Amino acid sequence: MKKAVIVLPTYNEKGNVDKIIPILEEEVFPSIKNYEMHILVADDNSPDGTAEEIKTLMKKWKNIELNLGEKRGLGAAYIRGMTYAIDKMGADVLFEMDADFFHDPKKMPEFLNKIDQGYDYVIGTRYSGGGSIPKNWKLQRKIYSIFGNLLVRTILTRFSIHDWTGGYRAMKKEAFLKEKNELIDFKGYTFQVAFLYKVVRDGYKVAEVPFHATDRVLGRSKIAPAEYIFNxxxxxxxxxxxxxxMGKFGKFLVVGGFGFIVNAVTLRILVESARWNPELSNLMGAALAIFSNYNFNNIWTFKESKSNTFSTYLFKLLQFYLTSAFGVIFIQTGTIFVGDSILGKQFYFIYFLFGTFLLLIWNFTMYNRVIWRKKAIHVA
Ligand SMILES: Nc1nc2c(ncn2[C@@H]2O[C@H](COP(=O)(O)OP(=O)(O)O)[C@@H](O)[C@H]2O)c(=O)[nH]1
Ligand SMILES: [Mg+2]
Structure with a gap:
């Protein structure tokens, strides 16, 4: 049978552990038939005697272990505890759960069901599907929690995951072992966010389980929201x-930057030496820049869908010229034409710079909507 280990990080939780552990042992574990359930308390030598309390509980229940270490924050305690759970206890599945009843232990079977359905990483959520944050939290704490999460979701642009900062999770050991070395430096909520981000980045299957969070009755919170929010x-x-x-936007900028130089140099040479007019010179420069952009995009930015035969190469080149032509003719050259007509030809290079800036916005918007559309990540 597979083994699941609940890793309970504790710092001065004497009054809570002697309540939550009996509930796990007597009310939660008996309802779980397909896993061997164990508890690991990762305590940082709490001065209140949490460890002594655990040793007493260990006499009554044989599936409890204690892992002591220096106090280096919640993230460090989890890494230490999970490593111990895998190496010393043979865990297949790991749980993250606070010891202060913030996380409803009765939800545990739902997490394991998701693991059995093939998910690698299951997160408890307070912000969707009927989950909630504690009603009795102070307004300021509610605001930190709600906006903090919304901000993370928005900046990371991964909206299908609702609770990024929460610490009620179950995972296959493989997901932890893969990310462990990259998680060493993170503290507080950043540890939870970074862990989830990396798991999603690496393509693990993520599921959510809604739960009602309840504020602690005993002891004090060690997390300082204001300090953590900045990090x-x-x-x-x-x-x-x-x-x-690092992704396509970076390549877009590099390729486009080189194209810009090709365009600008051609424009200047034709106007200053050949005495062409600025509009015609810009069209010539842009035509060369598009040729350069197309080839670099073809062998670098979009190399996975590179044109292999000469006929598709030519066909796509034509397509690229046509889609780029609108921006070059109407936006970039149009800006030069408007500037020349109203303010005079002597400032043509300034109109060119401004027109190119507008062109960049146009191209990036078009590429994003049409070519670089992001795939949605799947969350149950
Ligand atoms: N081992 C260990 N546990 C910690 C540390 N900081 C917090 N915890 C535990 O992590 C859980 C959540 O901490 P808590 O202070 O309640 O944070 P909050 O719920 O965000 O206010 C509790 O079980 C704490 O005892 C730490 O530095 N080391
Ligand atoms: Mg708490």
Whole structure:
């Protein structure tokens, strides 16, 4: 039978562990038939004597273990605890759950059902499907929670996942082992967000289980929202920026930047040396730039759908010229024409720069809507 280990991180939770562990043992585990259930308490030498309490509980129930370590934050406690659960206890499935009753332990069978259905990573959600945050939270805490999550979803542009910061999760050990080394430096909510982001990035199947969160009755919260929100925002913004720049947008900028130089140099030479008019010179420059953009896009940006035969190469080149022509003629050259006519030809290069900026927006919008449409990720 497969083994599931509930990793309970604790720091000064003496009063909570002696209530939540009996509930897990007597009310939750008996309803789970297809997993061998175990508990691992990852305690950071809590001064309130949490560990002594656990040792007492271990005498009554043999499926409990204790893993002690230095206090280095929640993320570090999870990494240490999960590693122990896999190496020393032989876990196949790992649970993340707070010890303070924030997460309803009765939902555990639903998480395991999703794992059995083939999902790799199951997250508890407070923001969809009937889940909720505690009614008695102060307004400020509610705002942090709701907007924090919404901000993460929006910046990462992955709307199908509703709860990014929550810490009620079940996962196959493979997902943890794959991401473990990349998670060492994250603290607080950033640990949860980064973990989920990496799991989604690597194509693991994610499911959601709605639950009602309840505020702790005993003890104090160790998480300081204001302090964590800054780090969290920094993480999601840099992550999304990297994703864009490393991806097609980055290539679009490099290819387009080279095309811009081809266009600008041709324009200047034709106007300054050959004495052509700025509009005709720009059309010539743009025609060369489109040729350069097409070839670099073909062998680099879109190399997975590269044209292989000479006839498809020519056909796609023609297509590319036609789609680019609208922007070049009406937006870029049109801007030069309007500038020349109203303000005079001497500033033609400034009109060119402005027109090219408008062209960039046009092209990127068109590419995004037509060519680079993102695939939606699937969440149950
Ligand atoms: N081992 C360990 N557990 C922690 C640490 N910080 C928080 N926890 C535990 O993580 C869970 C959630 O923490 P809590 O302070 O309730 O955060 P909140 O629910 O976001 O306010 C509780 O079980 C805490 O005891 C830590 O630094 N080390
Ligand atoms: Mg809590």
């Amino acid at each position: 969290l925002l920094k993480y999601v913004i840099t992550t999304r920026a990297k994703e864009l720049l």
